[in-house]
Amino acid sequence: MLFDLPILSTLIWTPIIGGLLVLMAGEKWARMSALFFSVLTFILSIPLYTQFDVSTAAMQFGELKSWIPSFNIFYQLGVDGISMPLIILTTFTTVLVVLSAWEVIKKKPEQYMAAFLIMEGVMIGVFAALDAVLFYIFWEAMLIPMFLIIGIWGGPRRVYATIKFFLYTFLGSVLMLIALIYMSIKADGSFSLLGFHTLPLTLEEQLYIFAAFLLAFAVKVPMWPVHTWLPDAHVEAPTGGSVILAAIMLKIGGYGFLRFSLPITPDASSELDWLIILMSLVAVVYIGFVALVQSDMKKLIAYSSIAHMGFATLGFFLVFSIIDNTGSWREAALGMEGGIVQMISHGFISAAMFLCVGVIYDRMHSRNIADYGGVVNTMPMFAAFMVFFSMANAGLPGTSGFVGEFMVILNSFKADFWIAFLAATTLILGAAYTLWMVKRVLYGEVANDNVANLKDLNAREFVILGVLGIAVLFFGIYPGPLTEVMHSSVEHLLQHVSIQKY
Amino acid sequence: MTDKMAVIEIPDLALAMPEMFLLGMTCIILVLDLFLNDKTRIITYLLAQLSLLGALLITYNQTGTEAVSGFSGAFVRDSMGDILKIFIYIVTAIVFLYSRQYLQLRNMFKGEYYALGLFGVLGMMIMVSAHSFLTVYLGLELLSLSLYSMVALNRDSEASTEAAMKYFVLGAMASGMLLYGMSMIYGISGSLDVGEVGRFIVNNGANNIILSFGLVFVVVGLAFKLGAVPFHMWVPDIYHGAQTPVTLYIGAAPKIAAFAMVMRLLVDGMEALHVDWQQMLSILAVLSLALGNVVAIAQTNIKRMLAYSTISHVGFLLLGIIAAGPDGYSAAMFYVLIYALMSTGAFGMIILLSRAGFEADTLDDFRGLNERSKWYAFMMLLIMFSMAGVPPTVGFFAKLWVLEAVLNADMVWLAAVAVLFSVVGAYYYIRIVKLMYFDKAEDDTRIVADIDLKVVVSANGILMLVLGLFPGMLMAVCQRVMV
Secondary structure (H helix, E strand, O other): OHHHOOHHHHHHHHHHHHHHHHHHHHHHHHHHHHHHHHHHHHHHHHHHHHOOOOOOOOOEEEEEEEEEHHHOEEEEEEEOOOHHHHHHHHHHHHHHHHHHOOOOOOOOHHHHHHHHHHHHHHHHHHHHEOEHHHHHHHHHHOHHHHHHHHHHHOOOOHHHHHHHHHHHHHHHHHHHHHHHHHHHHHOOOOOEHHHHHOOOOOHHHHHHHHHHHHHHHHHHOOOOOOOOHHHHHHHHOOHHHHHHHHHHHHHHHHHHHHHHHHHHOHHHHHHOHHHHHHHHHHHHHHHHHHHHOOOEHHHHHHHHHHHHHHHHHHHHHOHHHHHHHHOOHHHHHHHHHHHHHHHHHHHHHHHHHHHHHHHHHHHHOOOEHHHOOOHHHHOHHHHHHHHHHHHHHOOOOOOHHHHHHHHHHHHHHHHOHHHHHHHHHHHHHHHHHHHHHHHHHHOOOOOOHHHHOOOOOOHHHHHHHHHHHHHHHHHHHOOHHHHHHHHHHHHHHHHHHOOOOO | OHHHHHHOOHHHHHHOHHHHHHHHHHHHHHHHHHOOOOOOOHHHHHHHHHHHHHHHHHHHHHOOOOOEEEOOOOEEEOHHHHHHHHHHHHHHHHHHHHHHHHHHHOOOOOHHHHHHHHHHHHHHHHHHHEOEHHHHHHHHHHHHHHHHHHHOOOOOOHHHHHHHHHHHHHHHHHHHHHHHHHHHHHHHHOOOEHHHHHHHHHHHOOOOHHHHHHHHHHHHHHHHHHOOOOOOOHHHHHHHHOOHHHHHHHHOHHHHHHHHHHHHHHHHHOHHHHHHHHHHHHHHHHHHHHHHHHHHHOOOEHHHHHHHHHHHHHHHHHHHHHHOHHHHHHHHHHHHHHHHHHHHHHHHHHHHHOEOOEOOOEHHHHOOHHHHOHHHHHHHHHHHHHHHOOOOOHHHHHHHHHHHHHHHOOOHHHHHHHHHHHHHHHHHHHHHHHHHHHOOOOOOOOOOOOHHHHHHHHHHHHHHHHHHHOOHHHHHHHHHHOO
């Protein structure tokens, strides 16, 4: 019976309707009902994986309904090997976010939970939409709950951070809207994304459209130099907000490159790939150094997110120089898959890192590294988790953090030695900033009375971090299931971008 | 002589049935109100609502696809006019409903507000159906005179009187400009009929200096009535100075009528000159978008802020007309209808938060609304995001369609300017959301209002979301009437 449902629509609307119900349920039942709906959505998303056909690059679980006929806009959904893992990552992370807020959020918990559930539905919509207007609606609608989450439950400078976040991303995306409308006029009024993929465009048109997309997605990823909203937003957001931001919203930028920039404007991407590679390398190297000097834990992780996402974009845009050097698009698959694996893995690791900071922040109400020291003495269990996730963040083999980075670095040798060299500095820098933070926070003498009075993880926190730990370890040791589902889609995409469009 | 008399026949009169019905009802209300005291004045209110309902039914019954003109071509009934009129009735009915309690609490619940309001509606209806310069002017003046006196309704208030005076002087000047332009066009074409003028321009060529001069003055007059920069100076002062129910009235339905006037004069009459007016309107649109959005940021009074936001919305509306063609016109029509609904919603919220002796007209009055009432904070949030054009609210589709029309007309730079300024505009709309959700409430008085006001404000807010999810029907209507 379950499988007769249009599964993607169910995934989008269950949390949204659930969110509204949570809002009505009131303060007392907010937590339980939110947990119910998030777990329900997660369970409903499992068939996406089990019934997924790995042998095809075509869109699966498709739905198509006429929505605004006078405007040729369809309610069209579907997923391929690139978006499916991201949807499951979304449903998975939301459960953790709901759990993480359990006792911590005391102010209007029903609004908090509802915002996250509605957000979940909207984000799944972004990954599943195959109509440009539908995509754009989900893309923009995402801003509203996040704007409220940071603004209502955030830290002292929350208003500044959230308005900056909203305006930055809004500015980034309006030009994309113009590009989308422009293409629909070219395509005789159709807004179908798959139609855009095969739409012939001249190089000049492609360059403009690419620029519009770049602005939208680079802000979202975020790439240097348009990354400045992220540290502010992360620092001020409540733990759950940081987790969703880092684990999923940033991935939407990366997803945009794969779904829009590369297939719609392959020639412009090929012309300007040096720009993206340059921006990615700056993110990896320069932002790595910036992370090193942070005194605020959340800021440090925020900068490390930017550096790690630089790896994803690097993996995506190495394609063209690899095709030039080797003459075959098949050679580039490793890098692109590496980028996607990096996105998924970063989803787990950054979520875990922010949750770790959340755990001690809830106890000490400080994110300053200087306020800590010797936490391992009072919280040994927590320290074990934090060390583990930090190692993963630094790319220790055996964790998922290693897999993506390794694939990208390996592949970048085929493009250029120096790109590979600069990318590989992350292994040093990442280890430096993460482990140095771990050393200052966890080890050494017990710094003060507050630290001495800390209590170790409770069962709820243990479960959250434990589940994430298993995920990080599993994909580190056996990334097969992940690369397997995306393989056909990546090959299809590479084949598509290697053909000139005009 | 007998020939002239014979022109007015029975079918001609039937054409103007809604107008005549409303005129009759308004006169009845005007007289009846003399015999009512403050306790029974509610009858005036109910009758006014009933008149609007009656006019709506009559108009709805007349709705057909064929355009019919009468009164020697001075008056036309077509589907665009019908839809615009129906929206004018609905919006005005909402305005009357919102204002009732506010006026009662301030001892201003007088028959004049309704009589003048209905006369204004009549003026708008004539503007919508006008097909001759003379009828356009008649309708416009009937509307304007009603508005001038409505602004001055609270005669003891210095601000209101000043606003009314300003409005009257500037409005009269604008009317003069419009008349001057019309007279030039009449001089060269020899006809007041919009259709005749159109045919004259097509036959004799658009390259005529007097014609161009006439067009300039007509555009100036229209820009004045719409409130487009640089002819916008009256808007903030009048919005601010007038009592909130009057501002509410001015901000909504007259914009629909002004749109109709632009359609009749520029599109029906002078489409052959569109290269000329496109350029003029482009300048007006860009200036309106820029000034409206930027200056709105500096406002602390929400009525003034909404005035500047109106100016920026007018800029967007003009973009649709500039894009020209059925696509552009229907986009502009959709925009103006949605704008009227958003504007009533926003002013309705101000009225809802106001109470006896207290005006909720500064931004600070919205502080912490989420703590006082989650529901109304959410309604205001929907209205604000709709004005900013953020999906999934309907304001997004209004902007989307206009942008599509502009891009279709190959004016990419204009679309880029429009979206960039809408980012600027987003700032002051989300600032209201910030005040409502992120700040602490300064006064925690409970929101007291009659049930009808509460229900309709809620419906107004929800409509932003519902129309945003299902905009197809209204879009199809706008598309159909412009073919």
